[in-house]
Every structure is written in C-alpha cells, then in structure tokens.
Amino acid sequence: MPRLCDPPLAPTPPDLSIHLIEGRRRRYGICNIYSFGDVIKKAASPNSLPWGIGGNSSTIRHIGRSPNEIYQLSYQDFSIIQKSSFSGTDPTGIGGDRNTIWDCGLYYYSGSFSYTYLEQRSATDFSVVQSTTRSSGHGYGIGGNASSVWYVENPPSKVYELSSADLSVTRSVSSPTPSPFGIGGDSNTIWYIDNSTSKVYELSTADFSVIQSAAGPGQTMRGVGGDSSTIWDSRYDNSTGLHEVYDLATG
C-alpha cells in the first residue's frame, strides 16, 4: 500500500489506478511507492529504431532513425502530439524542457565517422535555432533545460556541461562508467544511462560522480531525460526488435 508523506501534502486521491499513480504521487505527496529506476509505465515507441528521449514532467521529446523523425509525445500515454521528419543524420540524443530542445547525432562520410552535430531546435516547429559540430568524439546523449546542457560522448567516454549560449564546452570529465549512452535532467539533476552496465544513474551536477544507480528496464537503453521529478527512458533491442519508451521512478 502506498504510504503518505509525513506530513501529507494533500489528501489521498480516491482512485490510484496505476497509470496515474506517479503523477498523483507528485501532486498529492504519496511517497516511495517506487524505488529509483522502477518502471511506472511504458509503451511502444512510435519509432521502430528509437534513440534519444527527454523533456520535463509535462513534455516528452523523442527521436528515432526508422524513420528519421522527431516527436513530441503525451506524458500521459506516450501518444504522438506532434511529429516531423528530422533533417539530421543518425540522430542519437534529444532533451531540453517545454520551450527548449537540444539534440545531437552523428555524421559519417564514406562510412567513416566525421563529426557529431549538436543543435538547438525550436520547440514550436522543430526548426534548427543554432548548430555546431565536434569531431573529437561520438555524441550519444544530450539534455538539460534552457540554462543547463548535459552531453555525453562515447568514445571517448566523457561527460560534459555545455554552454546554452553556443554549445561550447563549459567543463568535462571522464564518465563514471565505460559506455555512456544517454544523459538528461535539469539544472539540479542529471539522469544518465550506460549501455554496458544496463543501469540508470543519477549523477551529481557538481562533479558528475554517481549519486545513485539502479538496473534499467532491460539491456540496450538508448536514451534518457526528464527533470528532478521525472525520468523518461527509451530502449531498442537489436535482437528482438523491442522498441519501447518508459516512465521510470526517481525514487
């Protein structure tokens, strides 16, 4: 049975159907019915080759390669609210908040990695607002909010804070795990996934150290994002074709 926070923030709602329970947990202060990383709800991704996912508690942005499309999804049931073809090649990450979109992807020339592109896109029509490239590594995840941008490369396995003004590097450090595949959050929170450990992590915004970790929803996680009260996660399993998006508990 869920228990109330002490003191409760508001009366317990009468109906605790599972698909609304997390939202009501946030709204009414029912706490700790889930542990960090538990699956609250899930659905099939609208893309058969999903990659990045991010946003905040009321906005989900998602990106995939088959077809190359960018989406806004409903935070209630993951249905498509808006979608558009995506102009970039091999997209890997997306994040931001209600009014801000950050994305990244890989560009190959004659079969060889050439550079990672990093972009800010319009939250209205998904057009490119600003763009830059990095040839130093493969960018696999980007997220944050209007003022904070978190980014991971793999290889080399590094975590970055980028400037929201021009996407230049503010600071960086070796990643805490061997194979980072996604990052997101907000100014005070970092969610991070690793493809080799198959775990979801909370990292410190101060030093990128691990604060807590938990097993993710299976292997082959592709993207993560959200805000301090929400974790969105995406997954694609190459062997089974499983393509799903998740709402995970923040603990």
Place this chain on the structure above:
Amino acid sequence: MKALVIEITNWSTGERAGGITLKEIREGGLTTPHPSHQQLDWMPRGDYELRVVNDERDLDGYEGSIELADGTTISDPTKLTHEDHVEDVNGVLVLESNSEIETFIEAGFSPRPVVNGVSVQEAGEWLEEQGHDVPEDLYHVFAKAVEKGMTGVRMEDPAPLG
C-alpha cells in the same frame, strides 16, 4: 584538504553510511576529485567513494574501518600505505591531509576499463573467438580482453589528486 571515505550502503537509494544525505552531495558539500574515485557496483571491490569536504561540517562523529586484502582491518587511515590493497570500507573515515588522500587513492581504487567503441558484448565475443573463457561480469570481461590484447579497450589507473 580533507576528505571522507564513505561506504555506499544502497546504490538504488543512494544511501550512505554516517547519515550522509543525498542533499549534501547534490548541493556540492562533498565532491569527488575524479569519477575514478568511486568504487561502483560493477567494479571488483566493495562499494565506497572518496569525497572532498567543501563545507564546514564537524568531522569528529564519523567512524569506520578499512578491510585490506590480507585480511586485516584498520580504523586509522594514517596506518594505510601505498602498498596496501583495500577490499572494502565500512562506515565513514576521515582523511586529514592531501598525503592521506593520495595514499587512499592508490590503495583503494581499481583501474577502470576505458573503451573506444567496444561494447562488452563485442569484448566477450572476441574472447570466445580467441578461445578464452568469458568472465561473467562486465569488469572482468573488459579486464581480460585487455590482458589478452584486444584493441579498443584499456585499463586506466585512478586519477591522482589534481
């Protein structure tokens, strides 16, 4: 510089020994000099970390002990030497100087696998192709791949105190 060596009692909740809260860590009161100064749950030793003290906390109340590979247990970190091999940490220990911190980094943390486009699955398949047994856990798959000469993966020692 002063630092704490902290036992992580539950990675899923982020619970640490000594009553250290997630709020203290999230707000930067305690920070790790480098990500290699955490012994994570996929690594071969116990779950613990080194965090520099950035706030004005009272350090007198912390208690802990260090388990060494030779079976001995010490509760005074000044007794630790560069030649020791820390297996696990219980509770919280206070390191009072840069010298004590540097000694703990050397004795307390494992080299980490650094991969360059190699997944753990690929490392395992490569070991099989070479006729080697494949270890069960991530860390030792990478470590064995390095030992057997696979390109694209190497082991990196913990970063010194910068």
